[in-house]
Amino acid sequence: MGGRTHDPGKNPLRLLPSGSDRVGEEPVRSPTSHLSYRASRSTSQAGLARGVASGINKFRPKDTPLRPIPPSRPNVYTGSPLDRASERRDDEAFIAAAFAAPHSRFLPVWRAKSLVRGMAESQPEAVYLTGETASRLRAADAAWAFLGFQDKTPVFAIDLSDFEDPLPLLRGTLGELTDIRATAGLLPRDDAAILAHARGLMHWRSRHRFCGVCGGTCRPRSAGNAMVCTVCNTQHFPRTDPAVIMLVTTGEAALLGHSTRFPNSTMYSTLAGFVEPGESLEEAVAREVFEEAGIRTGRVFYHSSQPWPFPASIMLGFHAEALTTDITIDLTELADARWFTRAQIRNPADHGFQLPRADSIARRLIEDWLEEA
């Protein structure tokens, strides 16, 4: 039972996109077929054997009014210092000169990896290529895009994914090609934001080489920030898929789920899911929470957002008020879901579980709620 359509092997780094749903991961989300897959079990059977005190899943929703909880600090991957200078993108003479300028900076992307140095020392930072290495990249006939100005210096992303081995192009460079999520939030804030931008844009480019309308070949325009079909002239613009991520609470307890995608982990995280066409963010919160955990929610309060271009999402973070507390999980998404008290969440190791990654908005939603007590 519980047809598990998710292949954990698709995410070998086991890097959670902050929520329990398949948000932001490849391949594209699986179809929701809950009617055929849905199964339920009560938390009294499912969850309590693993060291969490019994009884906490039995309380009633609290009347304690839920108030907006402000973000305590910026989310990782926000705060880019780049001036995107979108008004310069269609100035072809300017872009050509900037592309050729020896001081312009290039950020290579290779199959979802970015060039980073200092990993061994746990002091990762982005590697910006200029000079001779940049000349080799310019000559590589690879997809590229103008990202903007960093202190008046043009910055470009360039996609080397077509090269089986990009290292000859990068020779003489100190650094390694790394999934930036593997830096565990240790990248300087500026670098994290710029590398995420480069990666997301290059991913979009790689997935829009052909027109979705007529199947014709697309070519870049606006300095690589748009594509246009050479046959039907349709313009295609970068896509960002909105996903809601929410901490559902009632009084002193919060709902956290353990994803089926991480069977070897003890991580419990907030619920999350993609916004569907014709749906408001508030409706998406209510639908996802009910689908995944069987909980009805009332008011929702926006907290903050986080770019999550892994490959193409933005996480929209909320706190949501529970109207019911009996949990019925969707086994295609969750292996377990429970109510945890603030005291338990403050000491997860003592209660046999882990919180989500430090660089995730999920963690921020949880920590800020704890601080509200």
Ligand SMILES: [Zn+2]
């Ligand atoms: Zn077309």
